[in-house]
Amino acid sequence: MEYEVVVGLEVHAQLATRTKMFCGCPVRFGERPNSLVCPICLGLPGVLPVVNESAYHMSLRTAVALGCELASFTKFDRKNYYYPDLPKNYQISQYDLPFAEGGSVPISTPGGEKSIRLVRVHMEEDAGKLVHTPLGSLVDLNRAGTPLMEIVSEPDLSSPEEARSYLEELKRMLEYLEVCDCNMEEGSLRCDANLSVRPVGQKELGVKTEIKNMNSFSGVEKALTYEAGRQIRTLVAGGVIEQATLLWHEDREETSVMRTKEHAHDYRYFPEPDLSPIVLDAKKVEQIRGELPELPRTRWQRFQADYDLSEYDAEVLIRDRALADYFEDLAGRVGQGKLAANWVTNQVSAVLNERKIPVAECPVSSDRLSELLLRVDSGDLSKGMAGKVFDSMLGSDASLDQLIEKLGGGQISDPDTLRPLVEEVFGEQAKIVEDIRGGKDKAKNALFGKVMGKTRGRGNPEVVRGLIEELLASGS
């Protein structure tokens, strides 16, 4: 029997706000433990939460971009459970009236574009974290109260690869929207998965397991591949799948059971009495819609159409919004999309990767690079020379002409400048000319080499070859 995999993802995205969800503490990663706290996020007696306006704004922006239906009335709820990293022993979240429902994320699959439907998007606060030491467990509440957005997909994903594409697409969207840093290592983007398998053709879903603790995109793909395999093997062997929550162990590349269905929590959700419900402001939504940036998928399609780029090149360019902006600016200045794309995906990307710097810190601005590419396009500089000039641009602010001069000048394409040199070589190398005329075609290369030698490599190869042919033909 053949089985198919059914996956739904729950993504927790940390909103890129300056301050926490319900208090004024700054949101920052990697600070001294318990240094970014106040009575509110410590859950001290008597404190009250106040909704971070900017977190709500970013959430709305995301939901609008995802095409969600926005609730005209939304409220917060308390999710009650005991855990030492949760200072109030309840989490302020949203239960039955999330601020957004529906919407979708388009992904590319080998079979073409596929739309992954969303169930809902809601806002909530993050917990702190526990640090286990030989002396005991310590609580760090710097992260407690950080604003989160939970994006829940329908079980529309049919493979671990699709799950990964979905995550990549979503990540790009959140980055384009500037609502999340999307750093899985630092935990600003987290993902839990629900996975089940069923015989191909069967309508009902199989029993699902929930997988937690996946800390990278490749980790998600590996964990889902592992779990799908485990479920299929279990069924093939005549076993049954038990509903459970599993933990993925990246090091061992396997899962372990965290809790089974019998130990499922009763979260005793109820409306958060400390916060008034939020009524949707239609004007605000219109303003947000008007301010939305072009989304990565639209841009990807436009790059292919407008600049005649391959899917792959367009994809490499749009992965990073700043890189795509750099490219578009460059392409506009040079007027040659493909040339610009080549340089951005090769030389520029290499520098960024090597130095591990963001596009904004690239030592060669798109403006400066455009001057160089214009010379390449006009034939004033050879590709090889342009590469050398680019390299020297990385370490110098000198003008393009100065740099070219320093490297021995630009390419010589003017036939009137080159002709006397070719004539000189014809005079000096009569024997070779003789041989060529006698039918030894290959000797043309020797002639060409001599001419290029005289130009110290700066002669435009095409022009030089043209002049050689011209002189041979003239028979002089």
Add this chain to the structure above:
Amino acid sequence: MSDFHCWAADRIAGAVGSGEVTAETVARHFLERIDRLDDKVGAFLQVDTQGAIEQARAVDRDIAAGKPPGPMSGVPVGIKDNICTRGLPTTCASRILEGFVSPYDAEVVKRLRDAGAVILGKLNLDEFAMGSSCENSGLGRTVNPWDPDRVPGGSSGGSAAAVAAGLATITLGSDTGGSIRQPAALCGVVGLKPTYGRVSRFGLIAFASSLDQIGPFAMDISGVALTLSVLAGEDPQDSTCIAASVPDYLGTLEGSLEGKKIGIPREYFEFEMHAGISQCVERAAQVYRDLGVEVVEVPMPHTKHAIATYYLVANAEASSNLARYDGVHYGHRNQEAKELVEMSCRSRSEGFGDEVQRRIMLGTFALSSGYYDAYYLRALKVRQLIRQDFDAAFEQVDALLCPTSPIPAFRMGEKVEDPMQMYLCDIMTAPASLAGVPAISVPCGFVEEEGRSLPVGLHLVSRPFEEETLLGIARAFEVRYEGSGRMPAEVL
């Protein structure tokens, strides 16, 4: 010897503000009384002698330097111990928070300090404000100044007793289902529960967040009016605190009652009630009729469901609000437990008293999967019906009138073993809490019990954010009631 404890708050503020007396003299007078009398009354859990004198001196310095005096300059106040005060323990009268010192002042405390008030100390209550007699305090025993064998009421028993015994001019309490009004009635003082959202709850340790509201106690209406002017108004730290303008409650007290109508909710008088109390309330109604106010009966058909609704909503919220006291971050921690769950369970079992544990369990049950719809959700729906009762009544009348408590102060221990009897103490007050409307208890007479005179409270309720009307109506009665300002002989 002076009689500052018989002075109204505005009189003290006026005298201190004009330099006629110093805040320090007033503070010392009260500290001396507390020192002499509070062993018997037991209103205070914590007296901040040094801090009070320092605050008083600071007020005096500012006034001597010509700074404009605050509206409560030198007024000695006591704070219920579920309201956070920086530098002084805030315990909720619970062993689980014994010794806990809040790093911040509640918004109301900040406003009192800014107004020049002098904070004398922290007052006893039923643990986490759960109770109607103050007997559930885990840290102290407060008696009724009118009869030391009887309870002061609760949960703000310490706040009511302190004012009744002249140990503070103003005290703050909190009211969830009657916790200001019922002890005010039992101790013969004025107690006001403002509209939900009128006063910031920031720094009030939550019992039931959708019901809790801070309010003042005083010997007379002018005291609560002055204090409300200081406390009321928007607070960006409390999303449920409404941005409505704050009138000068003291300045508008003496308005005319012309054209006003008062409603008597029939259903409230169907409950079992002490005969002397219904006579007092009837006399009060007659005072209004004599003033030309039209007094009519109004139906409040859902009243009988109020107690059940109140205890479901309040306990459900409490079960969540009190979850944070787990021994992990602050407060009492069991030292013998070997692992986390055991540590939290034992810390909570040792730290919380029986009544608090009972309510946490009831509330947890009401929110549990499978029971939520039948209990909590249904309670929310009935709460809505009760609100509609008030809306309908207020279309006809400007205020409602009934007793604050169907019984006078009861003997210590009389109801401790019977929680249901204790819960019925809220029968007159809980509906207004569920509706979020403002209500006040005003002394309106005495009943004789076993040779003792015990005070009776008149309960007046009005429309949301119309405290001005409520106080005006209450004031009209106060000036015509011969027992106003009477204090128990033992403490004079």
